[in-house]
Amino acid sequence: MTSETERRFRNDLLEWGRKNRREYSWREPDRTLYEVFVAEFFLTQTPADNVETVYSEFLGQFPSLDEIVEASEDELAEAIEPLGFQNMRASALKQIASSHDHLPTEPELLMELPRVGRYVANATLCFARGDRLPVLDRNVERVYSRVFRDTWPESEAEQFAFTERLVPDEARAYNLALLDFGALICQTEPLCEQCFANEYCIYFRELEE
Ligand code: SF4
Structure with missing residues (x-):
């Protein structure tokens, strides 16, 4: 089952991706x-x-x-x-x-x-x-493990199951946005002040505490 935060992240990411997609x-x-x-x-x-x-x-x-x-x-x-x-x-x-x-x-x-x-x-x-498949590399893992820090699983199999659940029907747009978001905003040194998720990202909340 998808949580309210997961749904919010998914929608916010799709919206961000529509405006910020990198062209290749x-x-x-x-x-x-x-x-x-x-x-x-x-x-x-x-x-x-x-x-x-x-x-x-x-x-x-x-x-x-x-x-x-x-x-x-x-x-x-x-x-x-x-x-x-x-x-x-x-x-x-x-x-x-x-x-x-x-x-x-x-x-x-x-x-x-x-x-x-x-x-x-x-x-x-x-x-x-457009197949509805999770795309998970090191950058994407960094994003998920920060936003969902309290529920992000350790094993690779569980991480795939977690990400699989989040991928919407607009899988292509979602996964491209995820890659771009990890490269442009939630980098190794994250740009949290510019980030749409800073109201609910657990990593950011912990930084603020
Ligand atoms: S608030 Fe910071 S750590 Fe959280 S998703 Fe955004 S950029 Fe990444």
Whole structure:
């Protein structure tokens, strides 16, 4: 069951997200599952601004899994060299393309692909298709663990259950807002004075006491 504070946070976050969304190429409307997957795959361990420098060119060169099958690992690695980990990433992409005509649309099946964890799987399906899935990385965990400090669970499984409950039907808008909020406001050094949640955030309340 969702608490009143949880409902309030969800609504406030959606409202904040409508005014403050960061624009990236992979967030453009009508991106395909493959295009969103490529972005999320690259964003693991790499800042968004770096990914932006290679993303469009990579998709121009490799617009689908078919072109990745045809490419050599060296060609793939060269295309993503500015991101780092290029050999590992090229090898994983090659394995994925060699074994799949299409990317799976079930999170559990996506997570079976090499170098694809729950975050990449859920983010890909949510941002490409609007699937109502929780997107939980270290930044999102920081936000939730502050706002809901008294009820935020310790185990990863329980944290996923907690976040799953909060994701509304507008899952894409909510999860994008959550990522942006963690990057722009509830940072490591949080900007609590500017934050919509400072009336009910437990972390902030404890700071004030
Ligand atoms: S009040 Fe501060 S700690 Fe709480 S959510 Fe806002 S920025 Fe984060």
